[in-house]
Amino acid sequence: MHILMKNLVVKSLDNKTILNDFNLNIASGETHVIMGPNGTGKSTLSKTILGSNDYTVISGDILVDNKSIIKMPTDERARLGIFLANQSPISIEGVTNSEFLRTALTSITKEKVGIYQFMKEMNSCINDLQMDKTMMHRAINKDFSGGERKKNEILQMKILKPKFIILDELDSGLDVDSLKVVCSNINKYKEEHPDTSILMITHYPRILEYIKPDFVHVMLKGQITKSGTKELAFEIEKKGYEMINAMEEASSYE
């Protein structure tokens, strides 16, 4: 899936500009990483792509395979194949994981999903992610640890088979072993669906040891200020965002 974000200006409900002339082009099958300090608009970007009512797009556009999605409601964007693995997945009391996912799958495929086939696939995904089997009958993320919640997001990804995946701070709340399991599932998914594009938001380059990016971008004050390859992530870790930004400003002044 090809995603193009053009001159996006986005405000929060309290009228603060968060994304300020944001531009990013993700070609089909590419993996991009955005890094940046807290409060720079990374999570706003992910929710804006999914059409959250918490933000208003003032100008600019988001094109998916050359088609604007800016006026589409959230569910329609998801049915196109956009998937957000949330930074802090919420819990919803009473709605079981299996019921929720089967409803979602029915909406996406527009076909009635047979219970036997669905349970078989869910069991297989649960095994892949080394999760507790009882989770499918429990309420969405209820009493799940931080790591289980993140795994549950990836479980949903595997079942719903999106074409554009946004991973918002996937590594937070995951221990080293769980991170390996989750990343190997994402890599396997990518191998099986090579046209899938990924946008990964992270603070730490550690995750890039497991998921190889094509591009790394630095985001500051609501826009991308520098782009590069994986090495940029390690440079950021060594020098910090301010130094990278100062160097970028100096070079553009020269």
Add this chain to the structure above:
Amino acid sequence: MQWKKQAVMNRILLDNNQIKYECDDSVIITNCKNAINIKIFKDTILNIWIKESNINIEINVENSVKLKVNILSKNDSNQVIYNISENAQVITNKLATDNNDNITINLNGYQASVIYNYSTVNYKESFYKIDVKHNVNKTVSHIYNYGLSETDKKMTFSINGYVYKTSSQCTCNQDNKIIYMKENKSVIEPNLFIENYDVEANHAAYIGKFKEKDLFYLMSRGIKKEDCYKLFIKSFILGKMILEKDERDLFEKELKNLF
């Protein structure tokens, strides 16, 4: 509502003030005009279907008996009294529509306990009152009251827990929520009248809409808004209920008929 084939035999149907019942030897029923008295002698499940009736019900649970009562009720104004004896345990699951209920639970015996799950869907203005009376020591109540107001009509919950001076080491908990689909002036009065010092007592009350962030989460998985609400309503209404599969199927069917 019609008679359904049930796994258990104890069924009472109150339809337009007519009383019909089919019970085994764990239950004795006496009825007169507009009143029914039910005595429970053995562990059992009792299914009560009530439709457009105005009948007072008294349920007496004998010592050490475990009783589960499943109630589906529509357009009713019933007064229901539970008298729960020593070591007896009662679980009630009630799904009501447009009711005006007046419930009294008397925890009369040592270590008597009740879990009362009440869910209601209302289109008209309604008033629901429940009094839970801890009359002796070590009695336990967990009362969950969930209302879904589909229109702008006011829903009132008056939820009262009483622990008297003479009742020691009791647990008296209540959790109350009203979700409205259209703005209205619904009210919850979550009252705890506690006269003793060694009591565990909690109350919570919430009136509002379903959460936007929950809606966003479900919609971000491709589920249409109206289907998200169906999932929310089902989880809100049936989430706390303690039901076996066949019982849940019946409650779900009843709920489906409403939306």
